[in-house]
Amino acid sequence: xxxxxxxxxxxxxxxxxxxxxxxxxxxxxxxxxxxxxxxxxxxxxxxxxxxxxxxxxxxxxxxxxxxxxxxxxxxxxxxxxxxxxxxxxxxxxxxxxxxxxxxxxxxxxxxxxxxxxxxxxxxxxxxxxxxxxxxxxxxxxxxxxxxxxxxxxxxxxxxxxxxxxxxxxxxxxxxxxxxxxxxxxxxxxxxxxxxxxxxxxxxxxxxxxxxxxxxxxxxxxxxxxxxxxxxxxxxxxxxxxxxxxxxxxxxxxxxxxxxxxxxxxxxxxxxxxxxxxxxxxxxxxxxxxxxxxxxxxxxxxxxxxxxxxxxxxxxxxxxxxxxxxxxxxxxxxxxxxxxxxxxxxxxxxxxxxxxxxxxxxxxxxxxxxxxxxxxxxxxxxxxxxxxxxxxxxxxxxxxxxxxxxxxxxxxxxxxxxxxxxxxxxxxxxxxxxxxxxxxxxxxxxxxxxxxxxxxxxxxxxxxxxxxxxxxxxxxxxxxxxxxxxxxxxxxxxxxxxxxxxxx
Amino acid sequence: xxxxxxxxxxxxxxxxxxxxxxxxxxxxxxxxxxxxxxxxxxxxxxxxxxxxxxxxxxxxxxxxxxxxxxxxxxxxxxxxxxxxxxxxxxxxxxxxxxxxxxxxxxxxxxxxxxxxxxxxxxxxxxxxxxxxxxxxxxxxxxxxxxxxxxxxxxxxxxxxxxxxxxxxxxxxxxxxxxxxxxxxxxxxxxxxxxxxxxxxxxxxxxxxxxxxxxxxxxxxxxxxxxxxxxxxxxxxxxxxxxxxxxxxxxxxxxxxxxxxxxxxxxxxxxxxxxxxxxxxxxxxxxxxxxxxxxxxxxxxxxxxxxxxxxxxxxxxxxxxxxxxxxxxxxxxxxxxxxxxxxxxxxxxxxxxxxxxxxxxxxxxxxxxxxxxxxxxxxxxxxxxxxxxxxxxxxxxxxxxxxxxxxxxxxxxxxxxxxxx
Numbered sequence: 001x002x003x004x005x006x007x008x009x010x011x012x013x014x015x016x017x018x019x020x021x022x023x024x025x026x027x028x029x030x031x032x033x034x035x036x037x038x039x040x041x042x043x044x045x046x047x048x049x050x051x052x053x054x055x056x057x058x059x060x061x062x063x064x065x066x067x068x069x070x071x072x073x074x075x076x077x078x079x080x081x082x083x084x085x086x087x088x089x090x091x092x093x094x095x096x097x098x099x100x101x102x103x104x105x106x107x108x109x110x111x112x113x114x115x116x117x118x119x120x121x122x123x124x125x126x127x128x129x130x131x132x133x134x135x136x137x138x139x140x141x142x143x144x145x146x147x148x149x150x151x152x153x154x155x156x157x158x159x160x161x162x163x164x165x166x167x168x169x170x171x172x173x174x175x176x177x178x179x180x181x182x183x184x185x186x187x188x189x190x191x192x193x194x195x196x197x198x199x200x201x202x203x204x205x206x207x208x209x210x211x212x213x214x215x216x217x218x219x220x221x222x223x224x225x226x227x228x229x230x231x232x233x234x235x236x237x238x239x240x241x242x243x244x245x246x247x248x249x250x251x252x253x254x255x256x257x258x259x260x261x262x263x264x265x266x267x268x269x270x271x272x273x274x275x276x277x278x279x280x281x282x283x284x285x286x287x288x289x290x291x292x293x294x295x296x297x298x299x300x301x302x303x304x305x306x307x308x309x310x311x312x313x314x315x316x317x318x319x320x321x322x323x324x325x326x327x328x329x330x331x332x333x334x335x336x337x338x339x340x341x342x343x344x345x346x347x348x349x350x351x352x353x354x355x356x357x358x359x360x361x362x363x364x365x366x367x368x369x370x371x372x373x374x375x376x377x378x379x380x381x382x383x384x385x386x387x388x389x390x391x392x393x394x395x396x397x398x399x400x401x402x403x404x405x406x407x408x409x410x411x412x413x414x415x416x417x418x419x420x421x422x423x424x425x426x427x428x429x430x431x432x433x434x435x436x437x438x439x440x441x442x443x444x445x446x447x448x449x450x451x452x453x454x455x456x457x458x459x460x461x462x463x464x465x466x467x468x469x470x471x472x473x474x475x476x477x478x479x480x481x482x483x484x485x486x487x488x489x490x491x492x493x494x495x496x497x498x499x500x501x502x503x
Numbered sequence: 504x505x506x507x508x509x510x511x512x513x514x515x516x517x518x519x520x521x522x523x524x525x526x527x528x529x530x531x532x533x534x535x536x537x538x539x540x541x542x543x544x545x546x547x548x549x550x551x552x553x554x555x556x557x558x559x560x561x562x563x564x565x566x567x568x569x570x571x572x573x574x575x576x577x578x579x580x581x582x583x584x585x586x587x588x589x590x591x592x593x594x595x596x597x598x599x600x601x602x603x604x605x606x607x608x609x610x611x612x613x614x615x616x617x618x619x620x621x622x623x624x625x626x627x628x629x630x631x632x633x634x635x636x637x638x639x640x641x642x643x644x645x646x647x648x649x650x651x652x653x654x655x656x657x658x659x660x661x662x663x664x665x666x667x668x669x670x671x672x673x674x675x676x677x678x679x680x681x682x683x684x685x686x687x688x689x690x691x692x693x694x695x696x697x698x699x700x701x702x703x704x705x706x707x708x709x710x711x712x713x714x715x716x717x718x719x720x721x722x723x724x725x726x727x728x729x730x731x732x733x734x735x736x737x738x739x740x741x742x743x744x745x746x747x748x749x750x751x752x753x754x755x756x757x758x759x760x761x762x763x764x765x766x767x768x769x770x771x772x773x774x775x776x777x778x779x780x781x782x783x784x785x786x787x788x789x790x791x792x793x794x795x796x797x798x799x800x801x802x803x804x805x806x807x808x809x810x811x812x813x814x815x816x817x818x819x820x821x822x823x824x825x826x827x828x829x830x831x832x833x834x835x836x837x838x839x840x841x842x843x844x845x846x847x848x849x850x851x852x853x854x855x856x857x858x859x860x861x862x863x864x865x866x867x868x869x870x871x872x873x874x875x876x877x878x879x880x881x882x883x884x885x886x887x888x889x890x891x892x893x894x895x896x897x898x899x900x901x902x903x904x905x906x907x908x909x910x911x912x913x914x915x916x917x918x919x920x921x922x923x
Contacts, residue, residue, distance in 0.1 A: 032576045035562070035565050035571055036552050039561075046564070049568060059550065087536060103552065127540075127541045348533075358530055
């Protein structure tokens with residue numbers, strides 16, 4: 001088996017890195033630089049912090065620098081871990097075997113705004129909110145809008161294969177990346193798009209490599225430049241929240257709305273009973289609702305007034321057609337407007353004794369068809385309840401289901417169960433219980449014809465070992481591609497069970 | 504307290520520090536979303552993850568875990584202007600703030616870590632020298648190698664006939680007393696024009712705020728003690744702080760030092776002048792033909808929520824064309840002049856100011872108006888160095904001009920050798 005192992009990077013390697021970068025301030029070997037590039041917001045095994053430290057972090061400013069770094073790593077079989085914002089909810093940007101961490105945050109320039117052919121070309125270290133601040137004056141925007149919109153970076157979105165809150169209307173990350181420059185695991189630079197054009201959205205020449213290089217979790221290369229879609233800034237938005245007395249009618253309404261054929265619908269979100277109970281219990285910003293409110297459906301639309309205003313009337317009818325009660329303008333516009341801030345709301349949970357404690361947030365993000373939602377929901381809550389009975393570190397913060405199909409919201413969903421994990425109490429036993437819990441959740445997903453991850457990536461223990469099962473007959477193809485592009489397994493090794501490609 | 508070479512003492516202090524800040528740190532660590540990163544002015548320049556507020560809190564958890572010591576993270580904690588943007592942008596503050604007045608404390612963490620650096624022998628050279636000079640001269644060495652002194656602390660007031668003492672005392676910041684004296688002269692003359700009575704201190708030392716920001720807590724306290732004693736000796740009831748940094752010291756540090764035994768009313772200069780204009784006690788009769796934008800000083804806007812009064816005052820000036828940028832967008836703006844950053848990392852301060860000037864120039868203005876002398880030095884330098892130079896002016900200077908006052912003084916050090 002040819003696997004890049006945790007490396008002991010010696011002075012000779014550091015000298016080579018410094019020669020490539022030409023600025024010692026961008027080759028960081030000090031403890032603090034390594035300690036602070038080990039984790040992402042997802043629950044982190046604090047007791048094993050040191051195992052996740054890279055040996056050195058480099059902050060390149062050009063594609064050429066990245067290329068030379070990766071060539072060096074490939075020559076010496078040193079693991080390379082790409083890292084952009086470090087805001088992922090799985091471990092794409094977390095080193096598993098030390099090595100060289102390539103931190104792209106300094107590559108945050110806007111290279112070109114093309115208002116004629118409607119693209120913007122940027123470095124991977126730029127944040128979407130910052131990018132849109134610059135684009136605003138041109139009347140256009142880059143519509144990739146994750147919950148982490150104020151903090152995640154374009155490079156990480158591409159590596160992870162991000163999902164957008166507005167995906168039903170504008171597409172998700174992969175639909176919004178027109179082309180990109182990628183440093184391959186052997187260090188060569190490739191321009192990846194649809195066919196050979198840098199600004200073309202559809203081609204049948206060669207293979208469609210763009211999809212391959214979106215969502216590989218940093219295992220096939222490092223994006224160093226991206227040409228992105230520019231959409232017209234929507235003239236107006238409309239959001240409505242509807243309350244239900246039971247999950248079944250909320251689920252039915254979610255289906256009615258997402259199958260309505262209204263093209264301006266940007267997303268439909270379903271909150272289940274556990275989610276409402278959690279918000280009632282622990283969200284200080286929760287606006288009191290009668291006890292009869294047990295599930296909620298939110299819907300948002302974007303577009304021209306001439307489209308959105310008449311459609312909003314239809315949405316109001318459809319939202320009420322199966323027993324929904326409109327929650328009013330304050331909640332509808334306010335909660336939607338604060339959607340990015342609200343996503344970080346789970347700042348604390350409850351111990352089994354009911355004590356409020358700081359907890360980290362695990363967000364399971366399966367992709368599932370509409371028909372599977374009710375059964376998966378029951379099975380997932382039962383799993384978490386079983387673990388919570390045994391271990392005080394677990395808390396169940398309820399579930400969301402979001403429309404998942406890009407421009408086609410009617411059939412599949414990003415399904416999220418939020419599990420609170422009390423990191424301060426993690427030890428070997430509880431961490432391994434958590435990994436078992438995750439694996440059970442993922443197994444339920446697979447049993448219902450779903451996919452383990454819609455956007456975070458199957459890069460953590462508990463998920464990663466199930467990737468071969470999920471991929472099934474396509475797994476040999478995946479392994480062949482990985483081996484062909486990364487002959488020495490240096491690019492983000494240990495993720496997604498891809499070590500099997502070298503057995 | 505300087506390093507006494509006692510490792511055990513350092514360990515004990517570190518342990519106490521971690522005990523004190525662990526809970527606050529976990530509030531960030533367990534969330535870890537880094538919304539703060541893209542509004543942090545230092546991070547915007549360095550793009551180094553160590554310099555994020557998130558990393559500051561994570562470092563405390565790492566200290567608790569025994570992974571790092573003070574010496575490993577000391578340089579990281581220099582990378583902060585204490586502007587407070589991160590606290591505002593923190594989802595913990597945003598979502599809980601309205602309900603529990605909860606605020607993630609990052610500025611205080613940075614100050615506490617810097618104090619720990621001083622106490623454990625991890626001082627930074629620039630700050631050490633700066634505070635040695637402060638200890639000797641009792642004002643900050645804002646003129647570089649040209650020493651400041653008590654003898655010259657009120658030179659700025661030459662010809663203004665301001666009495667010493669009284670119920671209302673005008674406190675003058677070190678930068679404004681020695682470097683940008685036009686700022687202070689403009690302010691004092693506006694009060695005089697309104698017939699507002701005030702006096703100066705008998706012996707005015709530095710407020711001590713910057714020393715506290717750099718971790719020199721004992722020195723800061725000594726200066727606070729002196730100033731409060733001087734106020735009491737003349738029977739002062741009211742202290743006017745035109746400078747936002749002093750305002751922070753008097754409304755946050757001093758009440759912590761003196762507790763209930765702190766009887767003074769603290770008046771913010773810009774709010775006072777705005778009130779006097781609104782009451783008709785200062786007449787703004789001279790049109791000023793300038794196209795301006797306003798820089799929200801961090802300690803007014805982000806730390807104290809003061810953004811309306813300066814805008815109101817600016818709009819009261821006849822002839823002005825005002826291209827405003829809202830105060831929330833300006834959470835991400837800064838001059839880089841605060842928190843001791845220009846002493847230790849002048850290149851980062853200069854770059855933050857260069858970018859701020861660039862933002863102003865996009866608005867096609869001829870003048871950037873600020874309301875904080877500490878911002879005005881780096882901003883003026885960046886404005887002068889820009890391809891299309893941009894003038895930086897203080898709000899009081901602008902208002903005084905409109906009130907027909909010949910301000911006098913200087914906007915930079917009086918002698919070339921005292922310029923930065």
